[in-house]
Amino acid sequence: MIVSDLPPRSPGAAAVLGRFAPMIYGPTLLFALGEGAILPLIPVIAARLGADVATAALVGSALVVGQLCGNIPAGYAVARIGERFTMAIAGVLALLGVVGMVVAPGLGVFAASVFVIGFCAAAFGLARHSFMTTRVPLSFRARALSLLGGTFRLGMFVGPFVSAALIALFGGEAASIWFFGVCLAAVIALVLLGPDPERALRMDEARTDAAASAARAGDTRPGESDTGEPVTTGSVPVLGRARRREGVFRTMWRHRAVLSRLGVAAASLSAVRSARQVVLPLWGVSIGLDAQTIALVVGVSGAIDFALFYASGQVMDRFGRLWAALPAMILMGAGFLALAFTHDLASADMWFAMFGAVLGVGNGLSSGILLTLGADAAPPEDPAPFLGSWRTLTDAGGALAPLAVSAIAAAASLSVAAAVIGVVGFVGAGAFARWVPRFVPRP
Template sequence: MHVTDRPRDVLVRFAPMIYGPTVLFALGEGAVIPLIPVIAAQLGADLATAALVASALVVGQLCGNIPAGWAVARVGERFTMVIAGGLCLAAVVGLALAPSLGVFALAVFVIGFCAAAFGLARHSFMTTRVPLAFRARSLSLLGGTFRLGMFIGPFVAAALLALFGDEHATIWFFGACLVATILLVLVGPDPEQAVAAPVRSRDDSTLAEDTGEPVTGSIPTTERTGVFRTMWAYRRVLSRLGLAAASLSAVRSARQVVLPLWGVSLGLDAQTIALVVGISGAIDFALFYASGQVMDRFGRLWAALPAMLLMGMGFLALSFTHDLEQSAMWFAMFAAVLGVGNGLSSGILLTLGADIAPKDDPAPFLGSWRTLTDAGGAVSPLLVSAIAAASTLALATGVVGVIGLVGAAAFVRWVPRFVPRPKP
């Protein structure tokens, strides 16, 4: 990496090795995810069991982050992506040919596990290769390419269903995307050679202990450090800024559950709900690069705080509109507000993880970081469901809003302490 490299030059250089595989992987995954409950039901699952099978994807992601950190630290980003892609391709074949519900659920779990490894490898690569001055833009673009694939994927699935009339066509499409992804990673320029990591001092022989002070420079180490040792060394930042990041992930995840349920509770038809959720998603996608610009120019907090405040207050305000005369109008308006908040948060979790990770060997730390944030996203829908079942959906929505506001306060407290400011 040359000091004189411009952001555009670096981002273009990353296209075939990072952004291209991300779009392909997300495109195939986005086409399959909506149909997992449908195929599970065809294999004999009832509604609750089908939901459980679909949740195996998130469980796989949770379980895959820490082993992925171990793998990246030992075999590198490129081979981790190739191995994850190969295992995922085998799981996709199992998904298509599953003779029973148990095999199908196992295949879904493995896909989630491999998605975690694939994602962590990209995250680790960007952490060590992208200069701090435009790190947020590069990682926001990474998040945006993933969102692009997940956004287009369901439309591809709908087209394949119209053409072939068989849900398994989307599974084979995912397989084709994986083959293209693996080939692109294998035959494309080696990311570990095309963009060399910056040379860093290795005078100290031990991993620096986390003292709770701001992380402002590289953390020297002469040998690979184990995942669990890294977790212990960075326990303070993980238990502070990591939990704030988990709250952001929880609020994001709740949006995907609350908005459709809110529309159903108002008695709106499926087309109207889909339109409102789609507009919210389009606003979200449109803002992904703006988030990176804000973080690079003004600091991470200037994107994290507005995003959390918008989503927290949006959920809280929405919880009071259910029985109003213009409830449908308020639903559409606050769905748009949540889309803006979510769009402004694009790339924040990736960027914060890269900012505070040890620079010489970030993968073990990033495995712990991503496990925390994924856990927040996994617990949130369960919390919404539990509160809605015990009380009302309005109360569950209000609780999500409170989580967002508490998370905003946590970002205000911990981002200035742990995160280095980018140089203008």
């Protein structure tokens, strides 16, 4: 066989991930930018519409509640109409939610608009997750999904600064809300009109498979060796969706073993992550630090978290999922437990800064792992219904953690709450060590 007869190489990680930029990474960044811009403003606008502090916090939680409620319907939608149309429809409905936020005559309409945006965020996120699950080879799945998580974190990190600049420029919160609307319009355009990475991947894989078949048959005309079989991307079917689809609840029941074991472990990771965002600011207030110092510590912790997102994917792809999950959970569990014993020390502020950094490292090492484990455990022929259940579990863990911290702090103390979260981290690490080898294939 001469060199020209060799079958073409499959595209590498960089080439495949680059093709996802117009439909996945670009829209994710835009959506996160807009969401990050409005997130700090929701309680402020609610208070202006007449809410007291508790009610304003409740309106702010409508975003999380909407996201929690949207996962299972989103799984149904993706399974029926596909990822691209689900993302586009979610973008349009979220745009209506943005309009509702701007023109809301009262608190009820405003809260409903926030809920709709959270609901659509769930649909948008699940569609991206499902798309990547079925289109990215297992060999670099973790890097692809860690990059997706890092893109979202970048948008959420930069969004509040964009919002602050817009408010300073235009003198009102409406400018930031309309900025989210512009981001959503760009998202819809990219999803519907941008280049389709799936089509390019199908062509690459079809050429590779045809050339390989021709080489085995001694025929150097690969264009005549099409078997008509489903094309695959690595070990993940792309066109193989002819199997009869199962409903969301039937899928939940069929996969109850993995959801009740690995899914609960993933929910514990989500809970520890979410608790970090609540405990650190409250801890700074409790030990008497000013707002600027607290913001600096939380910001440094977030910067460390963001800096490690791609390293997490590299570790998972090269060494396995446990090599990211276990260090992340153990670091965060130890960080919370150690922090719990520093509240009354003379150098409490120094320990606060140090353990804030430790929690940032642990969270950064876990970047993308919930997406990756969900993709690994999902049935490859029709992952969307399973991912709807998976994301409901993980979102529930993240939603319950702040409530648990608040309840424990009220009943005992913030130190006890931090210690409990630390214990959850260690229990979650044990659950990952037990269930990941059983349910997750090696990359």
